[in-house]
Amino acid sequence: MSFTDTPEGFRSGFISFVGRPNTGKSTLTNALVGQKIAITANQPETTRHPIRGLVHRPDAQIVVVDTPGMHRPRTLLGERLNEVVKDTYADMDLIAITIPADEKIGPGDRWILDNVRKVAPKTPILGIVTKVDKVSRDQVAVQLMALHELLGGESEVVPVSxxxxxxxxxxxxxxxxxxxxxxxxxxDDHVTDDDTETRIAELVREAALSGLQDELPHSVAVEVDEILPNEERKGVLDVHVVIYVERPGQKDIIIGKGGRRLGRIIHNALPQISQLLGSKVYLDLRIKVLKNWQSDPKQLGRLGF
Incomplete structure (x- = not known):
């Protein structure tokens, strides 16, 4: 059967997870798809572009769209990410608002819900209580009731880990x-529509974000320069990647004392890139300063934002 032939009663459509940063949207996307397509990190605003993941079932094909978390922007990058999110919401068949089981519902959640209803007033909303493995069943029940109250009407709520x-x-x-x-x-063999270079850049960015604090994570951008066969070693691909930061001091932090942090970034990203490409890989990482790129329209455009 070609993928254009579908059985009777087959359902298909697009669902987007929305919520405050760090509510488990990317982790949930990966869990539903069954493999890692979205990077995860402890910092808020990790996701920077909508990532489409496919869930294949005999009765349905679900396109899960992981979006950047909607937030009150502090930079031009933040404004552009919010616009991308709003455009994405308008095209969905279902929007699911994610609320962690271990955090009280607050003004940020209400702000996001209000924005979703403004942008997509006719789209049904599903409530998801995430991270239920972190709390007791009683706490999950309390959070489910609170989310049901927030959404009102006929909206369903589902707990998940x-x-x-x-x-x-x-x-x-x-x-x-x-x-x-x-x-x-x-x-049926499709898991995401992200191209390979985007996925490699995201894996490097995930490795670079590990252990970073404060403002630095927001200043990190990654671009794949080129992927070439290694001239001396048969079956090895040379992957050349550039990490951009905004200030020279940030470059020093990424490199680390004696180049240790940079070595750790390569060590953590390499196996995943090798698996993605199905080949042995030599990862060449360079770090460049792109002054205040988050607020520079020209540089944002160049980096794809």
Whole structure:
């Protein structure tokens, strides 16, 4: 059967996870898709572009869209990310607002819900309580009631743990129920529509963000320069990548004392890039200062924002 032929009653559509930064959207995306397509980090605003992941079932094809967290922007980059998020919401069949089980619902969640309803007033909203493995069942029940109260009306709420997989299939059943009948959008072997270079850049950025604090994570951008066969070693690919920061002091932090942090970044990113490319890899990392790129329209455009 080609991916354009679909059985009767087959459902397909797009769902976007929304929520404050660090509510588990990217981890949940990876858990539903069944492999890592979205990077995760402890810093807020890690996701910088919508990532589409595919969930294939006999009765449905779900396109999960992981978006940057909607937030009150502090830079031109932040403003542009919010615009991307709003454009994405307008095209969804279902929007799921994610609330962690271990954090009280607050003004930030209400602000996001208000914005979603302004941009996509007719799109159904599903509530998801994430990270249920972190708290007691009683606390999960309290959070489910609070989320139901926040959403009001007919909105369903589902608890889930992306880490343990608890309620994963229940959540998928609920999502499918809300999708329209329609054809497959992608072949069965598709897991994401991100191109390889984007995925490599994200893996390097994830490794670079590990252990960073304060403002520096927001100042890190990554670009793949080129991927070439190694001239001397058969079966090895040379992957040349540039990490951009905004100030010389940040470059020193990324390199670390005696180049140790840079070595750790290469060590952490290399196996994942090698697996992605299906080849042995030599990873060449360079660090460049691109002064205040987050607020420079020209540099943002060059980096794809």
């Amino acid at each position: 992306a880490v343990t997989g608890e309620q994963r299939d229940v959540l998928l059943d609920v999502i499918v129920k809300h999708l329209p009948e329609g054809p497959k959008f992608y072949p």
